[in-house]
Amino acid sequence: MTNICIVSGFLGAGKTTFIKKLLKVFNPSYRVVVLENEFGEEGIDGEVIKEEGYDVIELEQGCICCSLKINFLKAVQDIILKFNPSYIIIEPTGLGVLSEIIKVIECKELKEMCKITSLITIIDGLNYEDELEAFGDFFQDQIKSANTLVVSKTLEISSETKKRIVNSLENINKDAGIIVKSWDEIENKQLFDLLNGKIKYKNIQLNKNIGDTIKNIRTVSIKCDKEISIKNLQEILEKLKIGYAGEIIRAKGFIRSYNCILHFNYVKGHYDIGKRKEDFLNNDLFKVCFIGKSLSIHKINILFNGAGKIKIKKILKLNRS
Structure with missing residues (x-):
């Protein structure tokens, strides 16, 4: 069975950079495929990862949590049948609703083919407080649906800001693990543990107007x-x-x-x-x-x-x- 790791996060949080770091922990015996969903972004992040020598499948011109749901489901099926990978790392667009993406992966068509082993949301340390205020329920969905929250750009923010971010994240998702340190200090073993973490997410009931803010x-x-x-x-x-x-x-x-x-x-x-x-x-x-x-x-x-x-x-x- 293929393991699924989803790396979510708002626009510009650092998802692709973190995925490149995750990819370095795999030894050659693992077959890993990256599934990119760039909302109109012309495959730019995909090209960056391809440069590292990995298989990258791209879904463009829409979002996998809404207009591309069927394409997304079929893409996951095709990847498993064609490559039989040990892991698929999914990078949704920064405008994706994570709880909806989870529902697609857990549908009956994929139930016997793959399982979610890790839900990571990258939090932009520099812009977190502004984004939380501006994007409300939509932004909180990415936080509530994750089992690990990884704060980016920590070298550019003060200790006081880090404390405020952690307190806020804990109020939104008290069950998630939170990593707030320079990514250079995250050891490979910890990264591999993230890929295989125990899932702790709830079935989020979304406000029907969650997309209004964007x-x-x-x-x-x-x-x-x-x-x-x-x-x-x-x-x-x-x-x-x-x-x-x-x-x-x-x-x-x-x-x-x-x-x-x-x-x-x-x-x-x-x-x-x-x-x-x-x-x-x-x-x-x-x-x-x-x-x-x-x-x-x-x-x-x-x-x-x-x-x-x-x-x-x-x-x-x-x-x-």
């Missing part, structure tokens, strides 16, 4: 044909911080630069930029993705492509049924 969020992805230097990319991201193209919650992408490829991550005004090998991507994968409210496609395109024709890859609006 109904105005949409995502835009565009191709980026222009070469951009690190300095120019920093200037672009600084413009995004002041609301030039709308309220951006999350942005990321691959950019062609001079003699290298730039990979950037942006979360609520905080960003980082990294370099990758020139042969990392083919030309079809130079793209940027934005998730937020009141997004201006025209202004985004001006920033990344100049004033030329807009090459829109995808525009999606989140709808809950």
